[in-house]
Amino acid sequence: MKEKIIPVIIVILILSGLYLTSLYSYLLFHNIAELFSIIVACGIFMIAWNSRKYIKNEYLIFIAIAYLFIAGLDLLHTLSYKGMQIFNDYDYYANQLWIAARYLESATLLFAFTFIVQKKFSIKISLVFIIYTLITGIMIASIFYWKTFPICFVDGTGLTPFKKISEYIICTILVLDLILLYKYRQSFEKEVFSLLILSIFFTIVSELAFTFYISNYGFSNLIGHYFKIFSFYSIYKAIIQTGIVKPYDLIFRELVVKEKNLIDATKAADSANQAKSDFLANMSHELRTPLNGILGYAQILKRERDLKESIANGLDIIDISGRHLLNLINEILDLSKIEARKMELIKSNFLFSEFLKAIIQIIQIKTIEKGTDFYAELAIDLPRIIFGDEKRLNQILLNLLGNAAKFTETGTVYFRVWDAGKNDPMWKPSAANSRLIHFEVEDSGPGIAQNDIAEIFSPFKQVGKNKYKQEGSGLGLPITRQLVTLMGGELKVKSFLEKGSTFWFEIEVPEGSDINEFDLYSYNSITGYTGERKKIMIVDDNYHNRNVLKDILLPLDFEIDEAQDGNDCLNKVFNFCPDIIFMDIFMPNMNGFEAAEEIRKSNKLNTVKIIACSASVSLSHQEILPNRGLDDFITKPIELNELLKKMEYHLNITWIIDNPKEDKPNIKSDNEPSDIPPLEEIQKLNKLASGGDITGIRKHLDQLEKENHSYKKFINEIKKLAQTFQIRQIKILTQKYMDTVTHE
Ligand code: ADP
Secondary structure (H helix, E strand, O other): OHHHHHHHHHHHHHHHHHHHHHHHOHHHHHHHHHHHHHHHHHHHHHHHHHOOOOOOOHHHHHHHHHHHHHHHHHHHHHHOOOOOOOOOOOOOHHHHHHHHHHHHHHHHHHHOOHHHHOOOOOOOHHHHHHHHHHHHHHHHHHHHHOOOOOOOEEOOOEEOHHHHHHHHHHHHHHHHHHHHHHHOHHHOOHHHHHHHHHHHHHHHHHHHHHHHOOOOOOHHHHHHHHHHHHHHHHHHHHHHHHHHHHHHHHHHHHHHHHHHHHHHHHHHHHHHHHHHHHHHHHHHHHHHHHHHHHHHHHHHHHOOOOOOHHHHHHHHHHHHHHHHHHHHHHHHHHHHHHHOOOOOOOOEEEEHHHHHHHHHHHHHHHHHHHOOEEEEEEOOOOOOEEEEOHHHHHHHHHHHHHHHHHHOOOOEEEEEEEEHHHHOOOOOOOOOOEEEEEEEEEEOOOOOOHHHOOHHHOOOOOOOOOOOHHHOOOOHHHHHHHHHHHOOOOOEEEEEOOOEEEEEEEEEEEEOOOOOOOOOOOHHHEEEEOOOOOEEEEEOOOHHHHHHHHHHHHHHOOEEEEEOOHHHHHHHHHHHOOOEEEEOOOOOOOOHHHHHHHHHHHOOOOOOEEEEEEOOOOOOHHHHOOOOOOOEEEEOOOOHHHHHHHHHHHHOOOEEEOOHHHHOOOOOOOOOOOOOOOHHHHHHHHHHHHOOOHHHHHHHHHHHHHHOHHHHHHHHHHHHHHHOOOHHHHHHHHHHHHHHHHHO
16 A cells, blocks of 8 residues: 555646746746656656566557657757747747657557557568658758748747647547547557556547647646646556566566476476385395395305306306396496485494505406506505495595496506505695595597587496407496585596596595404304304395305304294294394385384393394485494395404404315315415415405416416416415415425
8 A cells, every 4th residue: 555655646746846846937837747757758768678688568669769750859848848949040949849759659559559559560660760850850850951841939929820720630649549449459468558648548638639729837837737747657667567567577487487386396306206216225125135135145155165166157257147137236326316316334443544445355366357557656655444435435536447447448447546645735634634546547448539528427428449348237337426426525537538537526534543453254154153162043034045054154053943924033032042144124014114213112131132134225324324223234145254243342242264284275176287386486475465465366277277286276266266366275274285295
């Protein structure tokens, strides 16, 4: 309400002020009133001109241009008004200019309908300017120069018949305008239409007022000017409405609609993403469950010492293929986890040098097989222990180095690691013990075309003409890049076709401390554990999964009981009193979470450790562990090293490794030549094993084999261990040979 009253009060005040001015000096009133309409007319033009892109109504654009010329005539009319003393040569200019302007105005309003009637008739702005310049020019010349324009008003006598007739003609044209406007009202917005009607109506009233006066300073002249102001102002409002308010409304309306669409689309994408994640998690669960059986039994069977070579090879193939499949499933899941922002880093302290050594050994094997040179350049001042996600860093480096080794046919692969923080005075560590480690993988392989560099980080993209496409999935680099980002770094690449590629990144890692010496167990070498016999309960609805765990653990002398779901577990667990429970999570009847909660509630088994054991990767450590009564989490397929490490920790036992008697080479068991190489050769192998030099060991074995075929049995035994990087085992075994030889 207030919003409407204030403008009305302002208008009344202005009009009253104008009236008071007219009492003081009519000339002043006239000048103000005319100037006001001139300014409004110029405003009409300026607004229409600047917003012509949004004004879809050509009728209005045409009128707006015409009003600029009408304003010109009105300005001349004001300047030549009696009393202004500017044009003193002739008495009639002001009224002539007025009539000329009004003819132009009414004719403009009439002609403008052409643009509505003839929709195809589009406005040519320059042509409109030319025509109006010509018409106004001729009018001005006929008034000022040729003086042929009829006289309109004679002082003392009053209006001439020409003026009066003209005002009636103008009014008639304006009435015609009104009729046409009404007829074509559909072409205008409701508010614009009302304003135009008002404007024409005010012009008619104004013109009629001008037919009455007998003096240029009379009352009807005053009324006429008031209505002229109203009329111009209405057109001005119509232009504002069309050129500014409506486009903004339109833009905002479109923005609001677009925003809503965006929100809807985001919601749809989110739920689609969720559906995708759920599907992938379920699918992976289904795929990983049988893989647990395949990989588990491959490992158990490989434990047999006297396997025929063909069977051992077959088992290796099952193991390698199963791992390849598992890797692929893991990669797809990693990607979906990253996309769903569910990927989390699991950090711990680990021995950095051992970690790098293990990676180097794996890549060495690959490059030696291909005949590519491989150099690892590790700075000597690298931290001994770092705190980070060992598994993910391993994944990153193996992917980059694996690619370099895979794509480089002949040439060199370099792996460089150094402390970049030390060399960069600008680097500010976020904690006192932080180090900035630079990792770099360079190869002299085929390189990547500049156009393809962005592509290689897109999932499933494999570029260039390489024969290794089948070997990969195109998922490695996208995951690697995201993991590096998650660690706070940025994966960078520089590559030139035919020259090679360099991938590098830097991450800040805290220097770790307090670590029990990192050690990898070899399942084959564990024979038991220290202390009392421990009881283990395996809870899993899948019979094969229970058997895998049982077969792994029974030979290590555990007492084992099984349950096929949560209910079954609760029925048995309080009698059996296990030390550790391996609890599957998703089971019918009662799931693993519920069973664990029930066990914890009972207070009867206070010391039992419950280890969740699931093939589902949609569960994260953070989701699983707290407040659920669970002590730890291992994923299926079960990784033996992980299992053994966790058991040692939770059961507080120490594995008894190796039985010297068992591991003594059974020299006479078969027909294979089974001579043992001389002591110094075995010592060499032992030394290489102590230095972790798996490549050296392989080379030395090849050389020994060439020298003497009778060492075959011995060589094969060590080779088998070398194939699976069991350096520690090689060391133990060679030590035993050395002991045997010296004792004999
Ligand atoms: P994958 O190796 O499984 O195909 P990646 O995501 O690891 O998938 O790599 C994507 C693609 O990037 C590769 O297929 C290859 O075309 C290109 N690429 C990656 N690393 C190298 C490299 N060191 N030299 C040449 N091309 C590379």
